[in-house]
Amino acid sequence: MNTTHNARVAIVTGASRGIGAAIAQRLAKDGFAVVVNYASSSKEADALVTELTAAGGNAIAVKADVSKADEVRHLFETTEQQLGKVDVLINNAGVLKTVPLADTSDALYDQTFDINVRGTFNTLREAATRMNDGGRIVNFSSTVLALNMPGYAIYTATKAAVESFTHIFAKELRGRNITVNAVAPGPIATALFLEGKTDEQIETFSKMPPLQRLGQPDDIAAVVSFLAGTDSGWVNGQVLRANGGLA
Ligand code: NAP
Numbered sequence: 001m002n003t004t005h006n007a008r009v010a011i012v013t014g015a016s017r018g019i020g021a022a023i024a025q026r027l028a029k030d031g032f033a034v035v036v037n038y039a040s041s042s043k044e045a046d047a048l049v050t051e052l053t054a055a056g057g058n059a060i061a062v063k064a065d066v067s068k069a070d071e072v073r074h075l076f077e078t079t080e081q082q083l084g085k086v087d088v089l090i091n092n093a094g095v096l097k098t099v100p101l102a103d104t105s106d107a108l109y110d111q112t113f114d115i116n117v118r119g120t121f122n123t124l125r126e127a128a129t130r131m132n133d134g135g136r137i138v139n140f141s142s143t144v145l146a147l148n149m150p151g152y153a154i155y156t157a158t159k160a161a162v163e164s165f166t167h168i169f170a171k172e173l174r175g176r177n178i179t180v181n182a183v184a185p186g187p188i189a190t191a192l193f194l195e196g197k198t199d200e201q202i203e204t205f206s207k208m209p210p211l212q213r214l215g216q217p218d219d220i221a222a223v224v225s226f227l228a229g230t231d232s233g234w235v236n237g238q239v240l241r242a243n244g245g246l247a
Contacts, residue, residue, distance in 0.1 A: 007031060007032060007033040007058055007083075008031070008032050008033070008087040008088065009032065009033045009034075009035070009079060009083045009084050009085065009086050009087050009088070010027045010032040010033070010034050010035065010086075010087065010088035010089075010090065010228065011035040011037060011075065011076075011079055011086055011088070011089050011090065011123075012024045012027065012034060012035065012036060012037060012090040012092055013037045013066050013089075013090065013091055013092050013093035013119070013123060014037065014038065014039070014066070014092045014093025014094065015034075015035075015036040015037055015038065015045065015048065015092065016036065016038035016041035016042075016044040016045040016048065016061075017041060017044050017190070017191065018188075018190035018191060018192060018217060019092055019140075019185070019188060019190060019217045019220050019221070020036075020037075020090075020092040020093065021036075021044070021048055021217065022216075022217030022218050022220065022221040023090055023092060023217075023220070023221045023224050023225075024036050024048060024052065024059070025048075025051075025052065025221065026218070026221035026222065026224065026225045027088070027090075027224075027225065027228060028052045028055070028057035028058075028059055029055075029057075030225055030228070030229065032087075032088060032228075033057075033058040033059065033083045033084070034052060034057065034058070034059040034060075035059070035060055035061075035062050035075070035078075035079050035083065036048050036049055036052075036059055036060070036061045036062070037061075037062050037063075037064055037066070037075060037093065038061065038062075038063060039063070039064070039065045039066070039093070042061070042063060045061040045063075046061055048061070049061045058083070060078075060079075060082050060083065062074075062075050062078050062079065065115075065119075066091075066093045066115060066118075066119030066120075066122055066123060067114035067115045067118050067119045067122070068122070069122050069125075072119075072122040072123055072126050073126060075123075075126075076126045076127075076130050080130070085130065085131070085132050086127065086130060086131045086132065086135065087131070087132050087134070087135045087136070088135060088136045088137075088138075088228045089123055089124075089127050089131065089135070089136075089137045089138070090137075090138045090224060090228065091119070091120045091123055091124070091137070091138065091139045091140055091162075092138075092140050093115060093119055093140075094115060094116045094119075094140055094158075094192070095111065095112060095115050095116065095192070096112075096155045096192050096193075097112070097155075097196075098151035098152055098155070098196070099151060099154070100150065100151055100153070101153040101154065104153070104154055108154065109154055112154050112155060112158055113154075113157075113158055113161075116155070116158035116159065116161075116162065117158045117161045117162065120139055120140075120161075120162050120165055121165065124137070124139075124165060124169055128169075128172075128173070131176075131178060133176045133177050133178065134176075134177045134178065135176075135177075135178045135179075136178070136179050136181075136227060136228045136229075136232070137169070137178060137179065137180040137181070138181055138182065138183060138224050138227045138228060139162050139163075139165065139166045139180070139181070139182040139183075140159075140162065140182065140183060140184075140185075141159040141162050141163050141166070141182045141183065141184040141239055142155070142156070142159045142184055142185060143184050143185060143186040143187075143241055143243040143246055143247050144156050144159065145159050145160060145163065145184060146184075146241065146247035147246075147247055159184070162182060163182055163184075163239055166180055166181065166182040166237065166238075166239060167237050170236050170237030171237065179227075179232065179233070179235060179236040179237075180236065180237060181227050181232070181235055181236065181237070181238050181239070181240065182238070182239045182240070183220060183223050183224060183227070183239075183240050183242055184239050184240065184241045184242070184243070185215055185219075185220050185241075185242050185243060186208075186209060186215055186241070186242070186243025186244060186246040186247070187205045187206070187208070187214050187215060187243075187246075188214065188215040188216065188217060188219070188220060189214045189215070189216055189217075190217060193205075193214075202214070208246050209243055209244030209245050209246040210244065210245040210246075211244035211245055212244075213244065215242070215243065215244060219242060220242055223240060223242045227240070
């Protein structure tokens with residue numbers, strides 16, 4: 001725990017691994033006090049906080065399932081108590097399971113919408129009353145929205161909702177000098193993308209962008225760093241596709 005309240009404060013949801021962990025590392029390097037949020041991977045989250053702290057950063061791990069409104073309130077309260085009011089919110093937490101629409105169970109539909117859409121809604125609603133003016137919000141969409149791939153109906157629909165939140169919330173925060181943007185990555189080499197795919201499928205995906213490789217978490221962390229920083233001040237209500245030119 002650190003009680004100094006000087007650095008700007010960033011919450012990164014789903015930061016125990018994958019893209020979120022790379023964002024937490026990057027924002028810590030950028031000088032933010034970072035909240036590493038997670039739902040279940042406490043060992044990974046704690047290890048990341050230890051790493052960031054050892055490198056001279058200021059970071060805490062906070063467990064909260066973003067799909068639960070009371071846990072998200074607790075996430076913001078803990079952040080305020082331990083680091084100060086929030087300047088930057090990165091809505092990175094998300095889940096993906098590719099199943100044709102006809103084979104999708106009620107439980108999978110609910111889980112995907114609860115985490116990807118309700119989770120984003122919960123943090124945005126909390127941010128509206130709690131964030132410092134002049135802040136930055138970055139939501140997570142996906143390039144699949146531009147591809148309309150079979151098997152991705154439910155996931156893609158959740159990201160369409162997130163893009164709508166992004167455009168409208170940017171306008172609803174008029175007067176606060178808070179920007180709201182979204183990043184829409186193409187395939188990134190994390191568990192979310194790699195799990196359940198054959199080597200052949202992974203190879204096909206990696207050949208799709210003209211840059212002919214899979215994205216890495218750091219590719220996305222760099223984009224988020226820009227959107228969370230001072231240089232992006234005039235970018236608001238936008239969706240930035242970071243995908244090596246895939247779509
Ligand atoms: P990942 O490697 O599976 O990591 C997901 C992270 O989200 C984990 O830290 C996980 O923590 C956390 N999480 C899951 N459910 C949560 C919940 N209910 N509350 C709080 N945290 C939760 O996924 P990723 O590839 O880094 O994806 C990050 C974001 O990028 C997602 O929004 C995803 O849709 C988007 N995206 C990814 C790709 C890609 O190819 N990888 C492409 C486009 C968009 P726990 O283990 O503790 O649950």
